[in-house]
Amino acid sequence: MCLAVPMEVKHINTELNVADVEIAGVKRQVRLDIIDYPAAVGDYVIVHAGFALRRLDREDALETLKLFQEGLNLQVH
Amino acid sequence: MALNNASDMLTKFKDPALCRNLLDKIRAELPGPLAFMEVCGTHTVAIFQSGLRSLLPEEIRHLSGPGCPVCVTHEGEVAAFLELARKDNVIIATFGDLMRVPGPKGASLKQAQAEGCRIEIVYSAFDALALARKHPESWVVFLGVGFETTAPTVAATIKVAKEQGLENFLVFAMHKLVPPALAALLQDPEVNVDALILPGHVSTIIGVEPYRFLADQHGVPSIITGFEPLDILQALLLIIDQRKNGQPQVFNQYSRAVADNGNPKARETMTEVFTVSDALWRGLGRIPESGLALAGEYHRFDALTTLDVQVQDLPPLPGCRCGDVLKGKMQPNHCPLFSKTCTPATPVGPCMVSTEGSCAAYYKYAL
Numbered sequence: 001m002c003l004a005v006p007m008e009v010k011h012i013n014t015e016l017n018v019a020d021v022e023i024a025g026v027k028r029q030v031r032l033d034i035i036d037y038p039a040a041v042g043d044y045v046i047v048h049a050g051f052a053l054r055r056l057d058r059e060d061a062l063e064t065l066k067l068f069q070e071g072l073n074l075q076v077h
Numbered sequence: 078m079a080l081n082n083a084s085d086m087l088t089k090f091k092d093p094a095l096c097r098n099l100l101d102k103i104r105a106e107l108p109g110p111l112a113f114m115e116v117c118g119t120h121t122v123a124i125f126q127s128g129l130r131s132l133l134p135e136e137i138r139h140l141s142g143p144g145c146p147v148c149v150t151h152e153g154e155v156a157a158f159l160e161l162a163r164k165d166n167v168i169i170a171t172f173g174d175l176m177r178v179p180g181p182k183g184a185s186l187k188q189a190q191a192e193g194c195r196i197e198i199v200y201s202a203f204d205a206l207a208l209a210r211k212h213p214e215s216w217v218v219f220l221g222v223g224f225e226t227t228a229p230t231v232a233a234t235i236k237v238a239k240e241q242g243l244e245n246f247l248v249f250a251m252h253k254l255v256p257p258a259l260a261a262l263l264q265d266p267e268v269n270v271d272a273l274i275l276p277g278h279v280s281t282i283i284g285v286e287p288y289r290f291l292a293d294q295h296g297v298p299s300i301i302t303g304f305e306p307l308d309i310l311q312a313l314l315l316i317i318d319q320r321k322n323g324q325p326q327v328f329n330q331y332s333r334a335v336a337d338n339g340n341p342k343a344r345e346t347m348t349e350v351f352t353v354s355d356a357l358w359r360g361l362g363r364i365p366e367s368g369l370a371l372a373g374e375y376h377r378f379d380a381l382t383t384l385d386v387q388v389q390d391l392p393p394l395p396g397c398r399c400g401d402v403l404k405g406k407m408q409p410n411h412c413p414l415f416s417k418t419c420t421p422a423t424p425v426g427p428c429m430v431s432t433e434g435s436c437a438a439y440y441k442y443a444l
């Protein structure tokens with residue numbers, strides 16, 4: 001039950017404070033009450049128990065991946 | 078880097094070639110035996126499911142701590158929610174994982190449901206509000222389990238219930254806080270943990286600060302870690318590094334999802350609705366200031382007070398060694414009941430019930 005997964009924001013309804021999110025064909029509606037950074041369509045958000053917890057930082061993720069390759073001197077295709 | 082979309086990016090964190098290289102590096106750098114503990118059910122499952130556990134060098138010992146919220150739900154809490162379920166005018170709304178968690182004499186919600194109690198499985202606390210609206214003549218009691226990741230979602234739901242004037246919605250707050258449990262664990266002289274992999278999504282909410290004592294007071298390298306194989310391997314490398322240079326630290330490996338200050342908005346919601354209280358943990362007992370109770374004007378949502386039910390400090394279930402398993406003192410398969418009387422189909426203890434429980438993970442993956 002503590003599972004939290006990143007899902008892509010497809011649509012936002014500010015009036016109801018919800019977003020439609022999707023990953024690998026699984027669709028859900030999530031509440032936006034506690035997300036601290038406004039998410040936009042196309043963003044990935046971490047979803048847990050029907051709520052978006054946080055926007056996933058894409059640049060940061062790329063940075064981390066880059067560190068892996070540089071540290072290991074590998075080519076990521 | 079040619080990554081077309083965020084989904085490509087997420088796949089990259091599983092890249093087998095990168096994993097192999099990180100593993101080689103770990104093997105080359107490892108200075109000696111290392112026991113690391115994770116305290117998150119998702120880490121437990123990720124480490125087993127990805128096959129990492131069998132790929133790690135033998136000197137690295139993986140321990141699963143008290144990281145599965147369902148597993149740490151105390152016997153007395155189970156007895157209390159079963160008492161709530163048996164009341165005439167009550168509908169229980171719960172996450173599905175709690176259904177089979179055994180309380181005294183092996184009784185569970187599943188059993189109570191078979192006996193005619195009204196129990197509904199919900200995916201989110203928020204779904205329980207719809208139930209309350211649908212059944213205005215009954216009390217709808219949401220069973221609030223979970224750590225700092227889940228508590229804000231329940232707090233936000235309670236705020237909405239208040240705004241909407243929902244009179245028949247109640248919560249049994251059993252939420253538990255991770256840092257006080259880690260403090261209690263590290264104070265136990267029988268617990269031998271060299272390093273900690275800290276729960277990524279708990280940290281999304283609480284940030285880095287609440288963990289500082291792990292390194293400062295206990296000298297334990299502690300890494301906030303993501304859930305992909307590369308994340309976990311990188312965390313192990315960081316731990317090895319810290320052990321080599323003799324400077325234990327709390328480090329945020331999962332910065333793509335964890336800001337150093339966490340999620341202040343979620344924390345504000347949590348502290349508006351809840352106040353910190355003592356809590357009973359299965360296997361660990363009473364830990365001061367490790368739980369959350371409904372605060373001030375939100376106290377009217379408290380199921381225990383409203384329906385006059387108490388949580389008692391009941392003894393552990395006979396034969397179940399969940400306590401030792403949750404402290405990393407015993408490997409699940411060393412429990413005398415493991416895979417004999419205790420299996421996922423016939424669980425004796427909660428660690429065999431939840432898919433995130435250590436005993437269940439051992440049963441499924443390590444045999």
Ligand code: SF4
Nearest residue numbers: 398399412419426436
């Ligand atoms: S194997 Fe079963 S009885 Fe033994 S510790 Fe695990 S859950 Fe408890």
